[in-house]
Amino acid sequence: MILAFFALSGLTVASALLVFVARNLLHALAFLVLSFLGMAGLFLTLSADFIGVAQVLIYAGSISVLMVFAVMLTPLASRNNGSTLYVIPAMLAAGGLASLIGFVAIDTEWDERKGEALGVSDFTTTVAGIGDLLLGRYLLAFEVASVLLLFALLGAIVLVQERRRAGEEA
Amino acid sequence: MPPIPAIEDLSITLAHYLGLAGTVFAIGTVIALSKRNAVAVLMGVELMLNAVNLTVLAFSRFSAAFEEGGSAPLEGHVFVVFVLTVAAAEAAVALAMAVLVYRRRETVDLDRFNLMRG
Amino acid sequence: MSEQPMRPATPMLRQIAEHRSLLQRFMGVSKEWKGFALLLLGGLGLSNLAIAYVVIDGRLDGQWYDIRDLGNVTQHLRSWMQDEGFHPAVPYLTTALLGALGILSVVGGWLLIGSWVERRVLAKFQIRQGPNRTGPFGLFQPIADAVKLMQKEVVIPRVADKFLYYAPPVIIFIPAILGWGPVPWAGKMSFLDLNVGVLYTIAISSLGVLGVFLAGWSSNNHYSLLGAMRTVAMMVSYEIPISLALLAVVLLTGSMQLSTIVAWQANYNAWLIFLLPFAAFTFLFASTAEINRTPNDIGEAESEIVAGFYTEYSGMKAGLFMGVELGNAILVGAMMATFFLGGYTMFGLETWIPGYLILAAKIGAVYFLFVWLRGTLPRFRLDQLMGYAWKFLIPLSVVQVLLVAVEASIFARWETPALFPLAAFALLNLGLTVEMVRRWAHALGYAPEVAQQQPVMATAIGGLKAAQKMRGG
Numbered sequence: 044m045i046l047a048f049f050a051l052s053g054l055t056v057a058s059a060l061l062v063f064v065a066r067n068l069l070h071a072l073a074f075l076v077l078s079f080l081g082m083a084g085l086f087l088t089l090s091a092d093f094i095g096v097a098q099v100l101i102y103a104g105s106i107s108v109l110m111v112f113a114v115m116l117t118p119l120a121s122r123n124n125g126s127t128l129y130v131i132p133a134m135l136a137a138g139g140l141a142s143l144i145g146f147v148a149i150d151t152e153w154d155e156r157k158g159e160a161l162g163v164s165d166f167t168t169t170v171a172g173i174g175d176l177l178l179g180r181y182l183l184a185f186e187v188a189s190v191l192l193l194f195a196l197l198g199a200i201v202l203v204q205e206r207r208r209a210g211e212e213a
Numbered sequence: 214m215p216p217i218p219a220i221e222d223l224s225i226t227l228a229h230y231l232g233l234a235g236t237v238f239a240i241g242t243v244i245a246l247s248k249r250n251a252v253a254v255l256m257g258v259e260l261m262l263n264a265v266n267l268t269v270l271a272f273s274r275f276s277a278a279f280e281e282g283g284s285a286p287l288e289g290h291v292f293v294v295f296v297l298t299v300a301a302a303e304a305a306v307a308l309a310m311a312v313l314v315y316r317r318r319e320t321v322d323l324d325r326f327n328l329m330r331g
Numbered sequence: 332m333s334e335q336p337m338r339p340a341t342p343m344l345r346q347i348a349e350h351r352s353l354l355q356r357f358m359g360v361s362k363e364w365k366g367f368a369l370l371l372l373g374g375l376g377l378s379n380l381a382i383a384y385v386v387i388d389g390r391l392d393g394q395w396y397d398i399r400d401l402g403n404v405t406q407h408l409r410s411w412m413q414d415e416g417f418h419p420a421v422p423y424l425t426t427a428l429l430g431a432l433g434i435l436s437v438v439g440g441w442l443l444i445g446s447w448v449e450r451r452v453l454a455k456f457q458i459r460q461g462p463n464r465t466g467p468f469g470l471f472q473p474i475a476d477a478v479k480l481m482q483k484e485v486v487i488p489r490v491a492d493k494f495l496y497y498a499p500p501v502i503i504f505i506p507a508i509l510g511w512g513p514v515p516w517a518g519k520m521s522f523l524d525l526n527v528g529v530l531y532t533i534a535i536s537s538l539g540v541l542g543v544f545l546a547g548w549s550s551n552n553h554y555s556l557l558g559a560m561r562t563v564a565m566m567v568s569y570e571i572p573i574s575l576a577l578l579a580v581v582l583l584t585g586s587m588q589l590s591t592i593v594a595w596q597a598n599y600n601a602w603l604i605f606l607l608p609f610a611a612f613t614f615l616f617a618s619t620a621e622i623n624r625t626p627n628d629i630g631e632a633e634s635e636i637v638a639g640f641y642t643e644y645s646g647m648k649a650g651l652f653m654g655v656e657l658g659n660a661i662l663v664g665a666m667m668a669t670f671f672l673g674g675y676t677m678f679g680l681e682t683w684i685p686g687y688l689i690l691a692a693k694i695g696a697v698y699f700l701f702v703w704l705r706g707t708l709p710r711f712r713l714d715q716l717m718g719y720a721w722k723f724l725i726p727l728s729v730v731q732v733l734l735v736a737v738e739a740s741i742f743a744r745w746e747t748p749a750l751f752p753l754a755a756f757a758l759l760n761l762g763l764t765v766e767m768v769r770r771w772a773h774a775l776g777y778a779p780e781v782a783q784q785q786p787v788m789a790t791a792i793g794g795l796k797a798a799q800k801m802r803g804g
Contacts, residue, residue: 048225052233059240059260068250069548070494075256076541082237082263089230089274094266094293096530101297104537106259106304108567111544113252113308115560117315126247127323133246137239144235148228153275170527170587172287173294181291188298195302199309 047088055081071124072110079103093170116203230271238264251311251321255304262300266293343458386682399685402519405429430522434511438658443473445657449702456706480650488551488643495549500644500651503542506535507658514665515590517675517686528589529577532666533570536621539659540566543640546652550643558639561629561713568720569617575728576610576617579735580670583607583742593674599749600678604671605757609731609764611671613724615700618667620716622659624701626708627716664697665690672697722775727767734763 058077065071079102086095114122177185237260244257273289311321351359397403405426412422447462447470454461462469487496512523513531525531540563547559580603581587584595596602604611620627623639631639641652668674672693675686711719738756745752 045225048229052229056233056236056240059237062256062260063240063244067492068253069492069545071253071256073495073498073541073545075259078237078260079263082267085230085233085267086270089270091270091274091290091293092525092527093530094270094290094297096525096527096534097294097297098263098266100530100534100537101301102259102263104534104540106301108537108540108544108563109304109308110252110255111541111563113311116312117321123250124253125249127249130243130247133243136246137242140242141235141239144238145232148231148235153227169287169290173290176287176291177294184295188295192298192302195305199305202306202309202313 047084051081051084051088054078055085065124068114068122068124069111072107072114075110076103076107079107091169093173227271227275230275231268234264234267234271237261237267249322251314251323252308254323255307255311258307259300259304262296266296269293269296346458383683399681400517400519401433401687402517406519427522434522435508438508438511438661441661442654442657443477445661445698446473446476448698449657449705452699452702453706456703477650481647483646485646485648490551491643492549492551495545496643499542499546499549500648502545503539503655504651506538506542507655507662510535510659510662511665513589514669514690515593515674516690517681518590520675520687521590524588524590526586526588529581529587529592532589533574533577536573537566537570546644547640550640552643554636554638554642555640558631558636558642561636562623562631562640565620565627565629565713565716565720568717569620572613572617572720572724572728573621575725575732576607576613577670579607579610579728579732582732582735582739585739585743589669589674593669593676596673597676597681599753601753601757602671602673606753606760607671607731607735608761609727609768610735611667613728614670615667615697617720617724618663619701619704620720622663623656624660625705626711629710629713629716660701661694661698664694664701667697668693723771727771730767731760731764734760 055078058074058081061074062071062078065074079098083095083098083103086098241257241260241264244260245254246257248254248257269289269292273286276286315321408429409422409426412425413419450472451461451469462472465471465475487493510532513521513525513528515521515524543562543566544559547555547557547562550556580592583603583606584592586592586595592603616627619625623631629635631641636642638649641649644652668690674693675681675690677684677689681689738752738760742749742752742756
């Protein structure tokens with residue numbers, strides 16, 4: 044558990060940093076996928092099996108491919124991963140944010156489970172529970188999310204569709 | 214799957230996960246704020262969403278507030294499912310917009326999008 | 332025509348004329364060998380009787396020497412280690428390493444045998460001999476090939492993106508191995524019996540896409556990029572029919588755990604291919620697209636774009652791509668066997684024969700089907716393939732998922748012996764599938780009644796037998 048946590052968090056953070064540092068956009072994409080996979084592993088250490096696998100499926104499998112297509116459909120745009128002038132203020136802001144979160148995380152007395160209690164509360168499976176909640180208490184949100192996905196799909200298609208001008212032949 | 218051995222003293226606590234999530238979130242913020250390419254900005258946003266997911270899952274795993282009451286700890290998981298959905302939708306629309314902007318301006322660099330400048 | 336039968340004109344026809352059937356070959360051997368074979372068979376029968384006595388007696392169940400299920404061995408090993416008082420990580424790590432070693436050796440061995448089998452069988456389809464020089468029956472050909480590939484000079488294009496060029500052979504190899512994790516080889520013999528196993532297989536198979544794309548892009552070659560874009564588009568499209576087909580399986584069996592799906596099929600003595608014929612077909616066809624095999628191998632169509640996304644790879648890097656292709660074929664065979672063909676069970680035969688052998692036989696059958704398809708079918712065009720996925724497979728799969736959902740809820744509520752509803756579902760699904768496919772194909776504009784689809788050339792020539800007859804055979 045300890046080893047897994049530190050190895051996976053090292054992988055995640057290092058590849059997230061490499062996304063920032065990499066000079067080439069596609070190198071950054073490769074490191075981003077690595078970071079997503081490390082994050083999926085971290086989810087698994089939290090005994091979230093369904094979410095971990097869904098993370099691999101959605102982020103590493105689909106969103107990255109979407110980004111690949113976006114890169115490929117913009118062939119004349121620059122492929123470098125340069126930063127704007129905002130990089131210094133952004134780093135300052137992010138550093139402040141990270142230290143604030145870290146301070147709160149360490150300083151607060153969390154009402155958390157430790158040791159024995161944590162071992163007892165291991166989920167054997169989360170799928171059935173998630174399914175019950177999704178089609179029970181959160182049914183409305185579930186439906187809204189599916190409608191959102193549908194509209195995002197339609198919106199993306201409509202946005203990227205190449206409209207023919209009036210004069211042009213098909 | 215063989216059962217994972219129970220180690221008596223789990224020294225990984227909620228604070229570890231929160232600190233890690235904060236770090237990843239900060240890196241995502243830097244990327245989202247400072248990158249020039251629209252796709253790279255989207256990468257930063259995805260990293261931030263991932264960090265938030267990690268926080269939610271860590272809370273649902275560690276917090277003692279969910280001790281009694283059956284499936285209550287799984288509410289965090291349900292929340293993450295919605296975040297994943299929204300992230301997928303957002304990525305699709307954002308990348309479609311990037312492609313659209315490219316068609317008009319032949320670039321996806323965000324500091325060249327000065328259409329609103331008079 | 333003269334009285335004397337004509338000598339076959341071509342080497343091919345000579346080969347056909349000289350071909351002897353198995354029975355003729357058996358009758359040809361000498362008497363001593365026949366006696367020896369009879370003795371061997373008798374001995375085998377006697378020893379089988381002894382084994383049967385032990386199995387029926389039940390004194391074998393759960394012992395460490397019960398090799399019908401190698402899970403017993405590891406279980407005993409683990410409990411022994413726990414009794415000895417090792418650190419709790421030791422038995423866990425040992426069994427994990429043993430399982431990983433087992434999977435790797437099975438996959439590696441099959442890679443060697445599989446390439447030989449494919450070439451030999453394909454040669455039979457094309458009336459050739461296939462590799463027959465290296466070792467008996469050319470059995471050492473794969474080893475010779477591997478040695479040759481490893482010795483070859485690795486040529487790297489000067490303009491290639493070095494980092495992304497080196498990564499893909501590794502990236503693409505990882506999911507091909509990881510996919511074997513949840514496959515149950517026997518009751519206790521599965522490395523990673525996840526309770527989200529189905530989702531895991533889909534997720535793992537979607538990881539390969541990125542490797543393919545990076546390989547094509549980093550080579551900096553038009554053919555590579557074309558092949559990569561074709562493959563990525565195809566893989567992304569065909570992931571949806573695969574997911575929908577597996578969703579039907581999950582709905583009916585009520586579980587995403589692969590071992591539970593197999594147990595369901597064993598419990599009701601009903602393979603899912605009978606209950607869900609369309610899902611099985613969808614899975615098989617979409618898998619051939621996903622793993623780039625003929626008839627769906629436009630991504631690496633050698634007559635159009637050299638070798639597709641791995642055109643620029645040489646030596647063992649290209650060998651890895653080819654190995655992954657073959658490994659994916661047998662992985663799909665294992666998935667097909669597990670989901671639709673009853674996995675390691677065979678209507679009670681698994682009490683007698685080790686389950687992993689049954690599964691291996693089923694994998695071999697599916698693999699043979701793949702080779703058969705490769706030897707028979709021409710390659711589809713890209714637009715045909717995409718149209719087939721989006722216009723045909725996906726709508727019909729959605730309809731099928733709805734149908735199966737209704738059936739599953741009926742099955743859960745109806746209090747009869749399971750035989751009646753299952754038989755009814757099987758008949759209903761088969762009939763509906765045929766009708767649905769016919770009508771939908773008609774609506775899409777495919778009308779075999781109107782346009783004659785019989786291949787003109789083949790009918791006119793009449794095939795090989797007719798040619799032989801014309802030569803005076």
